[in-house]
Amino acid sequence: MGRWPTGSRERLQGAALALFVERGYDETSVADIAARAGVTERTFYRHFGDKREVLFDGGHSLENAIVESLASCPPDLPPLDAIGQALDHAAARFFDDPRLPFARERQSVIGANPELQERESLKMTSLTAAVSRCLQTRGSDETTARLAAEMGIGVFKVAFACWVAPGNTEPLTTHLRESLTRLRRVAGQ
CATH class of the missing domain: 1.10.357.10 (Tetracycline Repressor, domain 2)
Incomplete structure (x- = not known):
């Protein structure tokens, strides 16, 4: 079994986009995205350099x-x-x-x-x-x-x-x- 949950990257992308639409890009933090995706901020940064990169991956x-x-x-x-x-x-x-x-x-x-x-x-x-x-x-x-x-x-x-x-x-x-x-x-x- 892997150390990190599978599908984290996709869940982060989905969570980020949903939050950006709901709250706006500026009002959404990496912590918000990670929490919505059910992962830690550290996991977020394993996949993306910053919240912009979720959209440009x-x-x-x-x-x-x-x-x-x-x-x-x-x-x-x-x-x-x-x-x-x-x-x-x-x-x-x-x-x-x-x-x-x-x-x-x-x-x-x-x-x-x-x-x-x-x-x-x-x-x-x-x-x-x-x-x-x-x-x-x-x-x-x-x-x-x-x-x-x-x-x-x-x-x-x-x-x-x-x-x-x-x-x-x-x-x-x-x-x-x-x-x-x-x-x-x-x-x-």
């Missing part, structure tokens, strides 16, 4: 999945098409229908707190830089890679906002494809 996994998928695209695929395929792959892996309620609540908490909005923005900046580097490794020049990465992650942000919008029932992949199509129209492609 998995960001590196998403970034790695997008970059790995992008790197495995056929080398002759244009940058924006390759990004589209990589985003589709990541969306299917990380953003399935059962995660939608969690994603909606998470996004509402982030939207209500400037500190969390800044953290989300930094995450997107890191993702854009990683996609740009990958495109350069695939042979795109620096400017093309940066432009394609900015557009691709812009598509992701717009599609994600549509996915978590109240009343939406379409999968994230549908919103990604529609957003990419709209970007191409806007760009005149």
Whole structure:
């Protein structure tokens, strides 16, 4: 038998999100989260560096999945098409229908707190830089890679906002494809 209760990480995430929604992010402490999850504060800190990280757990996994998928695209695929395929792959892996309620609540908490909005923005900046580097490794020049990465992650942000919008029932992949199509129209492609 393990030394710590199993499922602590997931219980901490669920407890934190519920408390953030009920009380607000600023009014919720690590002690509150640990108590709601039925663990100690020490257990909380074994899993997360601070209460922000409960909401941003998995960001590196998403970034790695997008970059790995992008790197495995056929080398002759244009940058924006390759990004589209990589985003589709990541969306299917990380953003399935059962995660939608969690994603909606998470996004509402982030939207209500400037500190969390800044953290989300930094995450997107890191993702854009990683996609740009990958495109350069695939042979795109620096400017093309940066432009394609900015557009691709812009598509992701717009599609994600549509996915978590109240009343939406379409999968994230549908919103990604529609957003990419709209970007191409806007760009005149």
